[in-house]
Amino acid sequence: MSEQTGMITMQLMGKNYQVPTGLTIMAAIEYAGYKLVRGAGCRGGFCGACPTLYRRSDNHRIFTALACQTLVEDGMCLVQMPFVPVVSRRYDLHQIAAKPNTLLQHFPEIAGCVACNTCTRACPQGLQVMDYVQASLRGDIERAAMLSFDCIACGICSSRCPADIKHYAVGLLARRLYGKYVTPDSPQLAARVAELQTGNLIADLNALMALSQEELRARYEQRTFETSEENKEPFSAIQHYNSPMDPVDYKDEIEV
Amino acid sequence: MELIDGYPAAMRESIALVEQTRPTRLGRTFPAMTPEQRRELLLGHHPDYKDGAKRPLLFGPNKGMLLNHELADLFEARPLVSASLDLNDVDSDVDLLIIGGGGAGTVAAIWAVQAGLDPSRVLIATKLRHGDSNSTMAQGGIQSADRPHDSPAQHFLDAMGGGHFTNRPELVEALVSDAPLIIHWHEQLGVMYDKDEQGNFVMHPGGGTSRNRMHSARDYTGLEIMRVLRDEARNLHIPVVEFSPAIELLCDERGHVAGAVLVNLETKRYHIVRAKATIVTTGGLGRLHMQQYPTTNHYGATADGLILAYRAGAELVDLDAIQYHPTGAAFPAQMAGLLITEKVRGMGAQPVNCKGEQFVYPLEPRDVEASAFIRECSLGLGIPTPHGIQGVWLDAPMVDIIHGPGTIRSALPAMFRMYTRFGIDMTRDPILVFPTLHYQNGGIITNPDGATTVPGLYAAGEVMGGVHGKNRLMGNSLLDFNVFGRRAGIAAANYVREQAQPTRLSLEHVATYERHMRDAGIKTTRTAPRILPDYRGKEALERYLDIPL
Numbered sequence A: 001m002s003e004q005t006g007m008i009t010m011q012l013m014g015k016n017y018q019v020p021t022g023l024t025i026m027a028a029i030e031y032a033g034y035k036l037v038r039g040a041g042c043r044g045g046f047c048g049a050c051p052t053l054y055r056r057s058d059n060h061r062i063f064t065a066l067a068c069q070t071l072v073e074d075g076m077c078l079v080q081m082p083f084v085p086v087v088s089r090r091y092d093l094h095q096i097a098a099k100p101n102t103l104l105q106h107f108p109e110i111a112g113c114v115a116c117n118t119c120t121r122a123c124p125q126g127l128q129v130m131d132y133v134q135a136s137l138r139g140d141i142e143r144a145a146m147l148s149f150d151c152i153a154c155g156i157c158s159s160r161c162p163a164d165i166k167h168y169a170v171g172l173l174a175r176r177l178y179g180k181y182v183t184p185d186s187p188q189l190a191a192r193v194a195e196l197q198t199g200n201l202i203a204d205l206n207a208l209m210a211l212s213q214e215e216l217r218a219r220y221e222q223r224t225f226e227t228s229e230e231n232k233e234p235f236s237a238i239q240h241y242n243s244p245m246d247p248v249d250y251k252d253e254i255e256v
Numbered sequence B: 001m002e003l004i005d006g007y008p009a010a011m012r013e014s015i016a017l018v019e020q021t022r023p024t025r026l027g028r029t030f031p032a033m034t035p036e037q038r039r040e041l042l043l044g045h046h047p048d049y050k051d052g053a054k055r056p057l058l059f060g061p062n063k064g065m066l067l068n069h070e071l072a073d074l075f076e077a078r079p080l081v082s083a084s085l086d087l088n089d090v091d092s093d094v095d096l097l098i099i100g101g102g103g104a105g106t107v108a109a110i111w112a113v114q115a116g117l118d119p120s121r122v123l124i125a126t127k128l129r130h131g132d133s134n135s136t137m138a139q140g141g142i143q144s145a146d147r148p149h150d151s152p153a154q155h156f157l158d159a160m161g162g163g164h165f166t167n168r169p170e171l172v173e174a175l176v177s178d179a180p181l182i183i184h185w186h187e188q189l190g191v192m193y194d195k196d197e198q199g200n201f202v203m204h205p206g207g208g209t210s211r212n213r214m215h216s217a218r219d220y221t222g223l224e225i226m227r228v229l230r231d232e233a234r235n236l237h238i239p240v241v242e243f244s245p246a247i248e249l250l251c252d253e254r255g256h257v258a259g260a261v262l263v264n265l266e267t268k269r270y271h272i273v274r275a276k277a278t279i280v281t282t283g284g285l286g287r288l289h290m291q292q293y294p295t296t297n298h299y300g301a302t303a304d305g306l307i308l309a310y311r312a313g314a315e316l317v318d319l320d321a322i323q324y325h326p327t328g329a330a331f332p333a334q335m336a337g338l339l340i341t342e343k344v345r346g347m348g349a350q351p352v353n354c355k356g357e358q359f360v361y362p363l364e365p366r367d368v369e370a371s372a373f374i375r376e377c378s379l380g381l382g383i384p385t386p387h388g389i390q391g392v393w394l395d396a397p398m399v400d401i402i403h404g405p406g407t408i409r410s411a412l413p414a415m416f417r418m419y420t421r422f423g424i425d426m427t428r429d430p431i432l433v434f435p436t437l438h439y440q441n442g443g444i445i446t447n448p449d450g451a452t453t454v455p456g457l458y459a460a461g462e463v464m465g466g467v468h469g470k471n472r473l474m475g476n477s478l479l480d481f482n483v484f485g486r487r488a489g490i491a492a493a494n495y496v497r498e499q500a501q502p503t504r505l506s507l508e509h510v511a512t513y514e515r516h517m518r519d520a521g522i523k524t525t526r527t528a529p530r531i532l533p534d535y536r537g538k539e540a541l542e543r544y545l546d547i548p549l
């Protein structure tokens, strides 16, 4: 299909464009002369502003991707998706409890999930989206929080869901409930906050503020360092809060 | 080009050397530099000290401040609206206008409401979507001294030394003493930090810190904080207008700031906001691509707030110092400039040269670390890439060797996912890095409550200056947008209640600015603020017709 070497043809909003290989979809759209206003945010896979729908000539499926994180392919036929509106009931996190039915109460539509797995197949982050919806339905806040943690709220899942579920809003509430009510508050932090109220720590600070530049420099150079060995417990992915419980299968995303 | 598991053959040869030296490097870290060695390295190799890259600002309160040409160009530019714009028809009349819906802006809005403002009398105006910002992109973590053998005083020392003692001490004091309160607030809001079984935070070291005090949420720390804040602001019914950047501040007849002119990016219709107080939280400037460096920043990081505030008479500080993050991705080309979080080094990955040798302590302050990478490449010890730039290796597989298999996947999922998307397995292979434009160290001068030198105008977050001096440490800017966003929100709410008496709106300050520019002999057709960078293809622009449609 390509006429020049190193160029491929892609179809953008119904028109054919020749673009160099190796560009991301976002860079290809700009190469073709479009100035993005919507459809670009972080440009690095963190904000979810750039969801893209496309088809390939060799496959009947609809594919979804983040434009800033996906390379163009020859014969790709794509559109950028507008955002998916989310209108959901407001809540005051301080007034609600983390009960098994809390998520269902706030998002009754999750009961309508038909377990078609479309959301999981569509998620550009490779998350087990259906599983976190099902966990929310069962009232397993922890699992819903863990599985949805890497969600960037691109809305692709919601645009494809036959049950009109607002997945990322469900995940967000699950995580906030988990962070606030399920994870224990840090005892060390609580102690430090109390200590700050006594004013002792501030006195130490004021003493530093009173030093001359030279004295301060000297103090800086005499700092002792905490070595990583002092930190007795090495980081362990299994023993800590907020580590993914299911290994995510990223391979799905790098097909081709 | 033939790739073997993501890398061309020439790069694979160097990877083989990295693998060879890995066993002997484990547990042996290159020693840290002495202050003299650091100074010498910075002078010789940091982009800030490069000859000819900067010119002095020619007028205004900061006349004489040296700025990179790309930034100076924006100060020496014409406004997008003329001073004669009709201001009689006010579209929104509010108590508090917040310009910029990133972290600082959202925190300020929440606390202004907590301090008593009616949410419907607050307005957040932002350039892209609410939360499309540098805040969302932060990966590594946020500092706070909350363990027994750490203290705000120790945090103070680290921050001052990291900034080469150019920081404003009263701002650093506010930063470090509020830090535990901020983390506590986040805990109450349900931010899901990484914790151990007792609920204590899992802490990592960061460049230039003497204690492990980096709180993180996998490597999506900024995303996690930002989405919780956005949800909280939404639940408080705080109005947000998206795709509506501010293009000029409005003053009253006394020169006090009294709102802004916004523009709808799609319809190009302007929108006048009158406000009793205004907070600028527009973030950084990476998208100006100083000295042609790639950047880690989001699409809208174009220094708009600096330009607007300077036109209204606010003083700036330390904008001569720009932070280049040592570890931007250098390969593959599609990832160029994207951030490789410092946490990768914090967890044990060493930087090594093309021969697989260590050449620098992995966690020097950022400017020093970046300079060391630049020097290594200029000595011919970097690794060339097919797209022309060089880089040094970051030996990522060490993280799993030190902390156990699976650590990269669970503690650095964003990094792992990004490399996987472009065909590289960072649990098996090192990754190539080179410094990238990352952070605006300086900015608008404020007091510890976010008040600028102009009445009615507050600033918080990356756009403010002074707290980090000429070099910020990792984890102190997620902290600073929370600390100073909160302080500015509360202070602005008090100002609204107690002092603000805006009179007639005026753009006289813009006319004055243009006069100063003329007096300084500057003739230009350039305009500012920039709003968005332009990445359209040359080939397409060659045939661009600027016609009315």
Ligand SMILES: Cc1cc2nc3c(=O)[nH]c(=O)nc-3n(C[C@H](O)[C@H](O)[C@H](O)COP(=O)(O)OP(=O)(O)OC[C@H]3O[C@@H](n4cnc5c(N)ncnc54)[C@H](O)[C@@H]3O)c2cc1C
Residues within 6 Å of the ligand: B099, B100, B101, B102, B103, B104, B105, B125, B126, B127, B128, B129, B131, B132, B133, B134, B135, B136, B137, B138, B139, B140, B141, B142, B143, B221, B222, B244, B245, B246, B247, B281, B282, B283, B284, B296, B297, B298, B300, B301, B302, B304, B305, B339, B438, B439, B460, B461, B462, B463, B474, B475, B476, B477, B478, B479, B481, B529
């Ligand atoms: C990739 C990356 C990783 C980082 N990692 C860390 C880290 O690990 N730890 C740490 O402490 N810091 C980190 N930082 C730095 C930190 O994230 C930022 O400095 C901080 O979040 C800035 O917050 P802010 O609210 O001031 O600006 P932003 O979050 O950038 O928000 C500014 C907002 O203002 C909007 N805006 C801009 N111009 C206008 C205008 N004219 N009108 C209206 N709105 C406008 C923007 O669109 C944006 O939404 C990182 C930064 C980046 C880019």
Ligand code: SF4
Residues within 6 Å of the ligand: A048, A122, A123, A124, A125, A126, A127, A129, A150, A151, A152, A153, A154, A155, A156, A157, A158, A167, A168
């Ligand atoms: S879960 Fe849905 S909203 Fe979240 S990243 Fe995946 S597709 Fe996007």
Ligand code: SF4
Residues within 6 Å of the ligand: A112, A113, A114, A115, A116, A117, A118, A119, A120, A129, A130, A133, A160, A161, A162, A163, A164, A165
């Ligand atoms: S797409 Fe909707 S209905 Fe289908 S599995 Fe996902 S949540 Fe359930």
Ligand code: FES
Residues within 6 Å of the ligand: A039, A040, A041, A042, A043, A044, A045, A046, A047, A048, A049, A050, A066, A067, A068, A069
């Ligand atoms: S632009 Fe943010 S995810 Fe693509």
